Amino acid sequence: MHARLLEHLSTTRRRAAVLLGPRQVGKTTLLLQLADDLVEKVGVAPANVTYFDFSDDRLPVEGISPRDVVEFAPPGVRQDQPRFFLLDEVGRGARWAQWLKHAVDANQGIFLVTDSASNLLLQGGRESGLGRWDEYRIEGLSLREYLAFQALPDETPDTTMRRLPSPFERYLSFGGRPEHVLATSLTEVRRRTRADAVDRAIGRDLLRHDVDLDRVRELFVYLVADSGAIFDAGARTRLLQRPDAAPVDRRSLGKWIALLEETMLLVRLDPFARAASGKLAGRAHPKLYASDHGLVVAFAGVADPLEDPAVRGRVLEAAVFRHLREYAEGTDEEISYSRDRRGLAEVDFVVHSGPRVRALVEVTSGKDPTRKVEKLAATALRLGARRSIIVHGGLEERREGDVWLAPAPEFLLAVPEWLGGA
């Protein structure tokens, strides 16, 4: 992501970059690193690089507008170089989307802004931003990034895995947020993750959307605890009814889920369907996943989440989905799941480009995946998949007929290779 953003800033003149991501995922750190690189690597004059944090508590209550920031010219600004504006949490500024659109059109500088996506929804800025900015999404650390954080100079991920104490267990337990990479207490990580998700991401960030925050929180906790389940709107609607509160209908539920997706706490996975025409069917019965597997651990209602096979399975599945999303980004491939005739989930993940299926990926936290081989092989035949993989919690890497058995860490470190090349 760092390289992509630096390239954007260095080469793109007529479009801003909007970096979206959940809380505490490293957006600010990335901006500050980019500021350093613009000066040291690209050769921009320091005064031509402005970083501003709109969430700074020292700002006056009435706030500062992005216009104020752009119009202020510090001493030393060079007129023969463009000005770069790295605006953090720009959503705290009023009407920022409309302002950014004008600023880009007026060529006032090169802009990289960060925010949570829910502000884009609120300000209706997404449509007006078309053509003016490129959206970049950042998620929690992948396993490779997690290891790189702790690697010694010139160390490969494999070597780092062998050197560190239980790195894969730690990655599964702590999730992909950079602040937790060097954590030592799982209890503390779980507490912080819950506080960030429930109190801040939902409690504060969604405040301006005029929704029933208590029930959004409740819905979120249900969905995260059941991460990877097919969403049953009827059942969820019934669960959220309260005698002393306004009734919940499917429309409200849909709106809340859309908000949770926009804050990047949840991610939707649609079913794969290939109609006779070869086009995909609609988006009914999606599966909903926690965007980061650390959320599943944080909200698991047991003391030792990874010891519970059901929780461990959900954690692993969320982690695999995150890595598959990263693989698919920037390609024309998509990720879906497969359902059988009864509407039940059949294969966890289908990697496809339109109707053409590249790979099926089934996830199990169990150490013996062989009982799933036959079913996966049959589905692969029916869907015409080029490759079938069972990601499992054991150590064995081998091939059973046409099905590959992949130990989870090995799969996560080399997704493109396992799927048969990017």
Added chain:
Amino acid sequence: MDWPLGKRESLTLEFKEAEALKVPANVAREVVAFLNGKGGEIWIGVTEVDGVATEVEGIPDPRAQRDRLQDVLVDLVEPSPTIGSEVEIDVAPFPGDPLRALLRVVVQPGRRGPYALLRQTSRAYLVRTGSRLRPMTREEVALGFREAATDEEMASRVGREVVRHLRSCAEDGDAGLRVLVRAVGEVELHLEKERLEPLFRDPRRTGNRPLGWNFTSSQFGELRRFRQGARHGYRFGERDSVQWTEVSAGGDVEFAAGLERLKWQGPARSLWPLALLEFPVSLARLVRTLYEDFAATPPGPDARVVLGLGLFQIGNWTLAPGSPNSIAFLMQKPRVYSGADAFLGEPVVVPWKEMHATPDRCAFHLVRQVYQAFGYEEQDIPREYDPVAGRLTFPG
């Protein structure tokens, strides 16, 4: 902290008021009696009435008093007890008043007896009977000397073997940590791969934590048989890999971790304190499980094991004091190891009963030596190890 109030003096429990420290020979008498018997505890700073502890009185400057008492025991008891092994003196601080404390003298049953209290021109061989002392009979003294010779020779021999082994690792150019455990006397372990392998895959099975520095690995390493002359058993991990553990059917256990496994955060060439502490402890816990669950005949309470530790190629490596989970850790200047390139610890001999009850404490004796080699005191060892409970615990 389990205070002794309400408890009664017994074969293994004695109370002394703080005043007793003015005549420490009176404490030494009790130590001798415990060494010659089944061991026990002496709480100093406790008032008793009819043998029942009724009141506690904090001892001022307890650490200095502890050090003084240790010196007295070494001078007045023959043979001098090994402080830290046969005799340990803990400072039990008062909650809310760190300047005052009780002293708890923990005495193991002696293995080098019979022990005597040295008086000006004589020796007193004392033993405990119920809550009182009596002189040992002539026959008891003679028997004690006969038994000690054989047992002591064996422990010394095993200790020398451990030192020789560590020295050869250093000469071979090994780098990193090596921890050895050897049984004194015969031990036979029935090692079966199906039963043994889970211990190396799941740290919880030996009382270790899943995310810590221990001998297990859920991903890497295979458990394979090995045979080296008459020695045979199983090895987990290859000998040229970053970490391996060997268990022999004769009860020997050996663990090795490369230097890169001892470093985590901080500058290059800095030992991570929790790795240094947890590796030996995890191995001691493994040994406890092996001897309990795999031995043909469980060891008797007085059977002994010898532990040894070596750190190789650590010249100019640093170690910071305290726990990395404390703020002070970031502010302390780490010390550089200025000794020879290899640190070879003194072997520690512990009774099986101690290994069974507090394996962490047994391993701690090794770790303490490393900290002393860096010029640190016991209080500089991370607080995750509780010296009173003899247990290493991490927050959840």
